[in-house]
Amino acid sequence: MQQLKIITDQMERQIEVPFPPKRIISLVPSQTELLYDLGLRDEVIGQTLFCIHPKEMHDAKPRIGGTKKLQMDKMAALKPDLIIGNKEENEQSQIEELMKHYPVWMSDIKNLDDSLDMIERIGDLVGRNSEAMDMSHKIRNGFSELATINHQPTTNNSTLYLIWRKPWMAAGRDTYINDMLERCGLVNGFSSPISRYPEISDDDIKTMKPDFIFLSSEPYPFKDEHLAELQAISPSSKIVLVDGEMFSWYGSRLLKSASYFKALFNSL
Numbered sequence: 001m002q003q004l005k006i007i008t009d010q011m012e013r014q015i016e017v018p019f020p021p022k023r024i025i026s027l028v029p030s031q032t033e034l035l036y037d038l039g040l041r042d043e044v045i046g047q048t049l050f051c052i053h054p055k056e057m058h059d060a061k062p063r064i065g066g067t068k069k070l071q072m073d074k075m076a077a078l079k080p081d082l083i084i085g086n087k088e089e090n091e092q093s094q095i096e097e098l099m100k101h102y103p104v105w106m107s108d109i110k111n112l113d114d115s116l117d118m119i120e121r122i123g124d125l126v127g128r129n130s131e132a133m134d135m136s137h138k139i140r141n142g143f144s145e146l147a148t149i150n151h152q153p154t155t156n157n158s159t160l161y162l163i164w165r166k167p168w169m170a171a172g173r174d175t176y177i178n179d180m181l182e183r184c185g186l187v188n189g190f191s192s193p194i195s196r197y198p199e200i201s202d203d204d205i206k207t208m209k210p211d212f213i214f215l216s217s218e219p220y221p222f223k224d225e226h227l228a229e230l231q232a233i234s235p236s237s238k239i240v241l242v243d244g245e246m247f248s249w250y251g252s253r254l255l256k257s258a259s260y261f262k263a264l265f266n267s268l
Contacts, residue, residue, distance in 0.1 A: 002018040002021075002081075003019055004018060005017050007124070009105045009121070010087075010107045010109075010118060010121065011087060013106065015105060017082055018081045018103075019127065020126060021043065021103075021125070022043055024045060024080060024084060024126070025064060027064075027089070028089050029050045029052065031084055031118075031251050032044065032051035032053075033251050033252055033253060034119060034122065038126065038128040038252075039128060040128070041057065043126070046061060046075060046078045047064065048064060048066055049063050051063075062074065064078070069091075072094070072097070076101075080102055082103050082104075084104075084125075085098075085104060085107070086108070087106055087108040088108075105125055107122075109176055112143060112183065114250075116139060118250065119135055119139075119251065119252070120136050139255060142254075143183060143254075143258050145262075146184065146262055149185075157186045157211055158212070159181055159186040160189050160212070161177055161178075161181060162214065162216065163219060164197075167199045168200045169199055170190045170200055171196075172198055173191040174191075175197070176250060180248075181247075183261075185265070189208050205234050210237050211237065212239075212240060213234060213239045213240070215230070215240070215241050215242065216242055216248075217244040219244070224241070240264075243260060
C-alpha cells in the first residue's frame with residue numbers, strides 16, 4: 001500500500017507524493033534514461049518523443065508530446081501519480097497547469113554538482129536510494145579521474161560549442177555545457193550578458209578565432225558536411241563533431257561522459 005511522502009524538489013518546492021510512486025511520467029530525456037537505469041521500467045508509464053534511450057523503452061512506452069509541447073489529454077488518460085520535469089527543458093505554463101492536478105517534481109540543473117544532487121534526490125523520490133547513491137559515487141569517481149588529466153593541446157584551449165545553424169547558436173558560460181567544457185580543461189570562448197545560448201555571426205567567429213569549434217550532434221544534427229563550412233570561416237580552428245548527449249544529458253549518461261571526454265580530448 002502506498003503512503004504519502006513529503007519530498008523537496010530542486011526548485012525548493014515541497015510536494016506530497018504517493019510512495020513509492022507506481023505511475024510516473026517523465027518529461028525530460030536524460031531523466032527518463034535515469035529512471036530506467038534505476039530499475040523503474042514498469043513504473044514509467046509515459047515519456048516524451050525525445051526520450052530515445054533505451055530504444056526498447058522508447059518503442060514500447062506511450063509518448064506524450066515533446067518536452068515543450070506536452071499533450072495534456074494523453075497525460076491525463078495515463079493517470080500518473082508523479083510527473084518529473086525540468087525548469088529549463090519544459091514550458092513554465094504547462095508545468096504550472098500540471099501542478100494543479102498532479103504531484104510534479106522539478107529539477108534545476110546548471111552543473112555537475114546539480115546533476116549528482118538530482119540523481120540522489122530522485123533516488124529518494126522513487127525508492128531507489130542505494131542504486132542512486134551508487135550511481136552518484138561512480139560518476140564522481142569518473143570525473144575525479146578526468147580532473148587529474150592535463151589537457152593542454154594548445155595555449156589556452158578556447159572553445160566555441162555550437163548547438164544550431166542558421167543562425168549559429170552557441171552554448172554560453174552560464175550553461176551546463178559550459179561546466180562540462182571547464183571540467184575538461186577548456187575555456188568557453190563565447191559569453192553573452194543577454195542570452196545563455198546567444199546567436200552569433202560569421203564575423204563573431206572570425207574575430208574569436210577559437211582553438212576548437214565543437215559541433216554538437218543535438219539539438220541541430222551537425223554532420224561532416226558542416227566541417228568545411230566552419231573551416232572556411234575560421235581556418236585556424238580545429239573543428240570537431242561531438243556527441244551532444246555526453247555534454248548535455250545530466251542523468252545516468254554521466255556514467256559514460258568522463259571516459260568519452262578523456263578519449264575526445266586526448267585526440268585534440
